[in-house]
Amino acid sequence: MKFENTIKTEDELRALIGFPSELANNKAITYLDKNCVEFISKSPFLVISTSDEFGYCDVSPRGDQAGFVHIVSEKQLVIPERPGNKRIDSMRNILSNPRIGLLFLIPGLGETLRVNGKATLVKDDELLQKMAFNGKRPLLGIGVEVEECFIHCAKAFKRSGVWEPNSWTDKALLPSAAKAIFEHAKLPNTSLESIQERLEEGYSKRLY
Known part of the structure; x- marks a missing residue:
């Protein structure tokens, strides 16, 4: 099947969807303020979005104890890389294209925190030691230079009922x-x- 009736320009898209409110336009900030820090400190799960130099995309989950992401400063955070399947899809993408998007979740909360920026792979021993668990420090981490962060509304979670056990x-x-x-x-x-x-x-x- 070929998609025939498609949208090809932003003008077409805006004519259908409309424009964001003043609140939506102004809610993004360029650093991790106390609200973002609190959110990340309570989040045990996030999703990482990356792409390679050709634009091929990948989305990958990361999870650990709440607050496992280490905040270095209001402009920097580090995600510990725990043992996985060794495909290293996200990390290979970062080597060729540093752009990254993060989505932080807190169980039971419909709103999420979105963080966008530039990523690099870090192996500083002192930094990684701060993210050790049960005496095992990660082999490396994904460092993120924060460029944009904002709260995303709960509509998707309310529609899906993902936190409602009776819908499972x-x-x-x-x-x-x-x-x-x-x-x-x-x-x-x-x-x-x-x-x-x-x-x-x-x-x-x-x-x-």
Whole structure:
């Protein structure tokens, strides 16, 4: 299927959507004030958006104890890089294109904090030691030079009911990550059970 009826200019888009209010236009700031610092200190989860030099995009989650992101100053923060699958998609993108977008979430709160800026990969030992957990410091961190931050309204969370337990799908009906990985990867000498075991082992033994 080819999309036929598309919007090609901002003028067309504005004619359909309209313009932001004065409040929406003026809510962004260029540094981490006390409100942003408080939000980040209570956030155990964020989403990182990056792209490479060709514009190919990637979105990746990061999560840890609330306040795991280290604030260096009102213009700088560092996200610790914990053990993962070693695809390093976000970090490879940052090496070729430093532009980054962050979305901080707090469970139960509909509003989110958006932070945009420039990223770099840092390996300063003294800095990384401040983000150690159970005696294990991250191998490196994603440093962000803050350029823009603002609160995003709760409409998406209210529409989705994502924080409302009575809207959640029964666990027995949830998609199986192991099944999807098994069918996508199609690796020889593997089974659905072996993939599930690998996932469970990683969750129990390699979080830090």
